[in-house]
Amino acid sequence: MSTIGIFGANGRMGRALVSVAKEQQLSLTAATVRSGSAVLGLDAGELSGCGAVGVPIEATSANAVAKADVWIDFTMPEPMLAHLQLAVAAGKAMVIGVTGLTDQQYAQIQQASQHIAIVWAPNMSVGVNLMLHLAQTAAKVMGNTADIEIIEAHHRFKKDSPSGTAMAIGASIARSLDRDLAEVAVYGREGMIGERSQQTIGFATVRGGDIIGDHTALFADIGERLEISHKASSRNTFAQGALRAALWLQNKQPGLYTMQQVLGLPQLD
Numbered sequence: 001m002s003t004i005g006i007f008g009a010n011g012r013m014g015r016a017l018v019s020v021a022k023e024q025q026l027s028l029t030a031a032t033v034r035s036g037s038a039v040l041g042l043d044a045g046e047l048s049g050c051g052a053v054g055v056p057i058e059a060t061s062a063n064a065v066a067k068a069d070v071w072i073d074f075t076m077p078e079p080m081l082a083h084l085q086l087a088v089a090a091g092k093a094m095v096i097g098v099t100g101l102t103d104q105q106y107a108q109i110q111q112a113s114q115h116i117a118i119v120w121a122p123n124m125s126v127g128v129n130l131m132l133h134l135a136q137t138a139a140k141v142m143g144n145t146a147d148i149e150i151i152e153a154h155h156r157f158k159k160d161s162p163s164g165t166a167m168a169i170g171a172s173i174a175r176s177l178d179r180d181l182a183e184v185a186v187y188g189r190e191g192m193i194g195e196r197s198q199q200t201i202g203f204a205t206v207r208g209g210d211i212i213g214d215h216t217a218l219f220a221d222i223g224e225r226l227e228i229s230h231k232a233s234s235r236n237t238f239a240q241g242a243l244r245a246a247l248w249l250q251n252k253q254p255g256l257y258t259m260q261q262v263l264g265l266p267q268l269d
């Protein structure tokens with residue numbers, strides 16, 4: 001079984017990953033945070049609230065990266081790219097869940113995947129990855145007459161908007177309808193904006209409290225509407241998906257893999 005390392009072990013997702021790795025008796029061998037962090041030296045399990053796991057929190061470094069076969073990153077775009085360089089230099093596989101990437105940052109992941117095996121996905125849950133298929137089916141059946149809106153809600157601490165998942169839902173739908181998302185996306189509305197164009201795909205963002213992550217794809221026609229909704233009730237769901245991806249990566253050739261592949265779902269259109 002691959003040994004697992006976690007970058008950003010003190011984040012909301014970092015702590016969930018440590019806790020689920022312990023619950024699943026996986027081989028967690030390293031957990032890192034930025035240098036100077038107040039949590040350096042603590043046991044990663046004590047920090048995450050699940051009890052000791054025997055892995056001390058250390059500063060991210062080439063030396064630390066050598067301690068695990070596959071690394072999981074749910075930090076932020078810039079630190080993630082620095083971690084990616086360390087993983088490439090050490091020949092370690094990576095699971096990346098970071099969202100809010102620019103096209104250029106995503107291109108750096110693609111480039112790194114020529115050297116190491118990487119799973120990147122904006123949402124590691126089974127339900128959302130199934131939802132991407134359901135949304136494509138709905139788009140093919142209803143998308144030429146219904147108005148399509150994607151609504152997402154997250155906790156007050158989230159930094160990027162719309163969520164990476166909302167963008168992935170929008171991109172999947174647009175691909176099914178042969179539309180260019182960059183041309184048809186509408187991000188929020190205000191003022192005398194006129195009637196809605198049917199070709200557009202709207203995005204609405206809600207931020208508040210401790211909402212873990214809700215997504216709805218709405219297909220609104222005259223006389224009926226279809227809503228496909230997913231609601232995450234625990235971050236452990238995302239952590240379970242990421243750990244499943246980490247184990248799946250064992251012995252994989254360099255390349256950029258998707259959660260559809262990890263979960264054995266058909267590839268999206």
Ligand SMILES: NC(=O)C1=CN([C@@H]2O[C@H](COP(=O)(O)OP(=O)(O)OC[C@H]3O[C@@H](n4cnc5c(N)ncnc54)[C@H](OP(=O)(O)O)[C@@H]3O)[C@@H](O)[C@H]2O)C=CC1
Nearest residue numbers: 008010011012013034074075079097098099122123124238
């Ligand atoms: N793909 C998926 O299924 C999911 C993706 N996400 C995504 O994961 C990411 C993290 O989310 P979440 O856990 O809620 O965020 P948090 O803010 O809780 O965690 C982010 C972590 O990144 C670390 N970090 C930030 N800046 C730096 C830096 N410059 N150098 C080193 N470390 C840094 C923070 O360290 P410190 O503690 O020292 O501040 C923190 O531990 C987001 O992009 C989010 O959208 C979230 C859930 C599911």
Ligand SMILES: O=C(O)C1=N[C@H](C(=O)O)C[C@H](O)C1
Nearest residue numbers: 099122123158163164165213
């Ligand atoms: O920041 C979060 O919390 C989440 N981010 C991901 C996203 O941007 O889609 C996934 C999940 O909804 C939680």
